[in-house]
Amino acid sequence: MRKEYDSARAAARGAAVDDLSLDVRPGEVLVLVGPSGCGKSTTLRMANRLVEPTSGRILLEGEDVTHVDAVALRRRVGYVIQHVGLFPHRTVAQNVATVPRLVGWDRKRTASRVDELLALVGLEPARYARRYPHELSGGERQRVGVARALATDPPVLLMDEPFGAVDPVGRRRLQAEFARIQREVGTTVMLVTHDIDEAVRMADRVAVLSRGAHIEQLASPLDIVARPATDAVADLVGRGRIARLLALGRLDRADLDAPASGGAGDGVELGAELGDVLAAFVTGDRASVPVREGSTVVGSVTPASVLRALRRLTDDAPDTTGAAETGAGPTEGADEPVGTLPS
Numbered sequence: 078m079r080k081e082y083d084s085a086r087a088a089a090r091g092a093a094v095d096d097l098s099l100d101v102r103p104g105e106v107l108v109l110v111g112p113s114g115c116g117k118s119t120t121l122r123m124a125n126r127l128v129e130p131t132s133g134r135i136l137l138e139g140e141d142v143t144h145v146d147a148v149a150l151r152r153r154v155g156y157v158i159q160h161v162g163l164f165p166h167r168t169v170a171q172n173v174a175t176v177p178r179l180v181g182w183d184r185k186r187t188a189s190r191v192d193e194l195l196a197l198v199g200l201e202p203a204r205y206a207r208r209y210p211h212e213l214s215g216g217e218r219q220r221v222g223v224a225r226a227l228a229t230d231p232p233v234l235l236m237d238e239p240f241g242a243v244d245p246v247g248r249r250r251l252q253a254e255f256a257r258i259q260r261e262v263g264t265t266v267m268l269v270t271h272d273i274d275e276a277v278r279m280a281d282r283v284a285v286l287s288r289g290a291h292i293e294q295l296a297s298p299l300d301i302v303a304r305p306a307t308d309a310v311a312d313l314v315g316r317g318r319i320a321r322l323l324a325l326g327r328l329d330r331a332d333l334d335a336p337a338s339g340g341a342g343d344g345v346e347l348g349a350e351l352g353d354v355l356a357a358f359v360t361g362d363r364a365s366v367p368v369r370e371g372s373t374v375v376g377s378v379t380p381a382s383v384l385r386a387l388r389r390l391t392d393d394a395p396d397t398t399g400a401a402e403t404g405a406g407p408t409e410g411a412d413e414p415v416g417t418l419p420s
């Protein structure tokens with residue numbers, strides 16, 4: 078898939094998207110991350126043909142949609158952007174009802190879907206349905222944007238810096254809530270961000286892009302952070318890498334010492350986040366902590382074990398447990414791509 082914008086200046090810079098080929102697996106959250114101008118938004122917008130590709134094809138659930146009616150295509154693909162783009166003179170309910178009305182749902186079906194969606198995104202219908210966008214906070218507007226994009230249960234949701242306009246605290250909350258919604262509805266998501274923390278927190282897989290939408294690395298969040306494939310990925314992950322590893326890495330059997338006799342307290346669970354394991358030492362003032370699997374003590378850990386675990390994660394051998402560690406990964410047999418952008 079390729080995009081060359083049509084201006085002298087754009088031509089001088091080279092293709093905005095230079096022969097990118099990308100499969101998005103059913104049910105996954107694929108996050109595109111990279112520096113400003115590397116072609117993330119162009120890639121995303123080609124997927125719903127807001128930007129027409131110069132060459133290449135777009136496949137949606139196996140169907141070639143490169144030349145179908147673009148407006149009809151956009152009704153089948155949810156799209157959420159940073160400044161939501163709600164209609165200011167329509168109520169929350171009317172905004173969410175936009176696509177259902179366009180595709181001819183009757184009033185009753187639309188109304189019940191609107192209520193269902195508002196509840197899903199955490200906005201009580203009785204309180205919010207009749208409000209106008211200017212009567213909402215930024216985070217609430219963003220939720221309405223997500224509800225609107227999900228209205229007709231699209232197979233794919235495209236999100237361009239969806240939480241960019243929200244303050245950092247609200248942003249974390251929205252990210253967590255969106256992750257819950259995504260697990261609940263199982264929509265396939267392609268999300269663009271320039272924030273590596275957002276990328277590793279939200280993604281099942283992360284595509285790190287550089288200029289021309291060249292793929293530097295496409296891997297699980299843990300692999301991206303633990304084993305950057307190129308200097309560009311290492312730069313992006315750079316500062317705060319250890320903190321991210323502590324959040325992404327999990328305590329493995331290989332990290333354990335034998336059960337210690339003096340290991341007092343509740344201990345930690347096998348599979349716990351390494352950051353939580355470390356916290357057990359900080360708050361408990363202990364040299365060794367028991368590790369449990371259910372109610373059985375299966376070993377113990379010391380601060381040195383956490384270091385060992387970090388080294389294990391950053392070893393050259395790819396992490397085979399990565400998919401399980403990233404949470405709600407794509408389901409089994411999910412190899413058939415939903416959205417593809419072959420070059």
Ligand SMILES: Nc1ncnc2c1ncn2[C@@H]1O[C@H](COP(=O)(O)OP(=O)(O)OP(=O)(O)O)[C@@H](O)[C@H]1O
Pocket residue numbers: 082083084087090093111112113114115116117118119120271
């Ligand atoms: N409509 C346009 N006309 C000409 N050039 C464009 C147009 N839109 C984007 N570009 C150029 O294409 C390249 C990729 O832009 P794009 O918006 O896809 O990048 P991005 O990675 O999403 O950047 P950002 O993170 O800053 O939004 C940039 O060099 C940009 O200047």
